Amino acid sequence: MKDFSNTENCPVRNVLDRLSDKWTTLVILVLGEQGKMRFNELHKNIGDVSEKMLTVSLRKLEADGLIARQVFPVIPPRVEYQLTDLGKDFLPLIHRISDWAHANMQQILTNRSRFKR
Amino acid sequence: MKDFSNTENCPVRNVLDRLSDKWTTLVILVLGEQGKMRFNELHKNIGDVSEKMLTVSLRKLEADGLIARQVFPVIPPRVEYQLTDLGKDFLPLIHRISDWAHANMQQILTNRSRFKR
DNA sequence: CAGGATCCCCTCTGATACTG
DNA sequence: CAGTATCAGAGGGGATCCTG
Numbered sequence: 066m067k068d069f070s071n072t073e074n075c076p077v078r079n080v081l082d083r084l085s086d087k088w089t090t091l092v093i094l095v096l097g098e099q100g101k102m103r104f105n106e107l108h109k110n111i112g113d114v115s116e117k118m119l120t121v122s123l124r125k126l127e128a129d130g131l132i133a134r135q136v137f138p139v140i141p142p143r144v145e146y147q148l149t150d151l152g153k154d155f156l157p158l159i160h161r162i163s164d165w166a167h168a169n170m171q172q173i174l175t176n177r178s179r180f181k182r
Numbered sequence: 183m184k185d186f187s188n189t190e191n192c193p194v195r196n197v198l199d200r201l202s203d204k205w206t207t208l209v210i211l212v213l214g215e216q217g218k219m220r221f222n223e224l225h226k227n228i229g230d231v232s233e234k235m236l237t238v239s240l241r242k243l244e245a246d247g248l249i250a251r252q253v254f255p256v257i258p259p260r261v262e263y264q265l266t267d268l269g270k271d272f273l274p275l276i277h278r279i280s281d282w283a284h285a286n287m288q289q290i291l292t293n294r295s296r297f298k299r
Numbered sequence: 300c301a302g303g304a305t306c307c308c309c310t311c312t313g314a315t316a317c318t319g
Numbered sequence: 320c321a322g323t324a325t326c327a328g329a330g331g332g333g334a335t336c337c338t339g
Contacts, residue, residue, distance in 0.1 A: 076287035077207070077280045084279070085202030087332080090194070104301050115333050120302060130293030141300040142339080151289065158282055162201070163194045165275055170193035172268065176247030204312085221321055232313055237322065258320045259319080 083129060088114050088122040090159055093148065096132060097156045101147045131155060200246065205231050205239040207276055210265065213249060214273045218264045248272060 083089050088111065095110045096102060102110070108119055123146060126132040131152035137143040148156065200206050205228065212227045213219060219227070225236055240263060243249040248269035254260040265273065 076283040077211075079287055079290065080279060080283035081201065081207055084198065085204075087202075090198055094194075116302070117304095117334090118332060121332090124299070128294050128297040129290045130297075136301095140339085142302085144301060151286065151293075154286075155282065158279055161278065162197060162275055165272065166193040166197035169268065169271075170196055173196065173246045176268075177245050180245040180247075182241070233322070234314090234324095235312065238312095253321095257319090259322080261321060 083125065083131075084159075086122055086125065088118055089126055092119075092122055092126060092146075093131065093152060093156060093159055094163065096146060096148050096152070097159075101145050104144055104146070107146065126152070200242065200248075201276075203239055203242065205235055206243055209236075209239055209243060209263075210248065210269060210273060210276055211280070213263060213265050213269070214276075218262050221261055221263070224263065243269070 091111050091114075092107065095107060099106070099110065104119070104123075107123075108114065108116065111119065114122075123132065123134070127134050129151075130149055132146050133149050135145045135147075137145070208228050208231075209224065212224060216223070216227070221236070221240075224240075225231065225233065228236065231239075240249065240251070244251050246268075247266055249263050250266050252262045252264075254262075
């Protein structure tokens with residue numbers, strides 16, 4: 066059987082650790098819908114994310130090669146983010162999860178509310 | 183555009199909050215492969231999870247209705263866990279992520295190692 | 300405008316010990 | 320066997336202030 070037990074050796078863990086980030090998934094979804102975006106556009110679209118966490122999330126996604134960061138050497142600074150090919154390849158997976166979530170949330174919420182111990 | 187901004191109202195967040203749990207995904211994968219399992223069987227299969235966290239994970243999955251918990255009133259106690267229909271419906275999504283992760287991990291690790299700021 | 304740096308809280312998590 | 324209870328440490332995450 067496959068070994069899922071530690072993060073470094075397990076590809077699933079590696080990917081899930083990104084998914085598990087509170088914001089990275091949303092960043093991918095938003096960039097998937099809107100295409101190229103600037104920092105503050107992302108900030109507005111995602112809503113209640115702090116600037117710090119948005120920055121951290123963007124760095125992780127950039128490090129993994131899921132998004133590309135393009136800096137324009139102008140004043141005031143201009144930085145644009147967009148999905149890479151790898152990011153675009155990953156996007157459908159998130160959409161499937163999103164679709165499943167919408168389709169089954171009501172059931173899950175009902176289950177959760179009935180669950181008492 | 184959809185509102186992803188807060189956890190209670192957002193189905194995607196609700197589902198991702200489960201995926202993001204360090205162990206719940208592994209529990210689903212293992213139960214998907216092995217079928218019905220007892221607590222200690224799960225514990226051995228998953229490896230480095232603590233008993234406490236395994237219990238917490240199982241409760242969350244049970245509350246959401248992704249797994250079923252069957253207690254046998256015997257001594258010593260016997261408890262069996264298995265995926266519900268909802269859980270089985272969810273399983274392919276995790277497999278897709280797992281497959282994608284295996285296919286792309288090398289690229290991601292390479293990207294990550296090259297990324298310096 | 301796009302973030303880096305700090306401070307701090309608070310939850311998640313693990314270790315240990317105990318129980319029906 | 321299958322948990323529960325408790326405690327302590329680490330780290331995620333937000334608020335605020337500052338800079339090229």
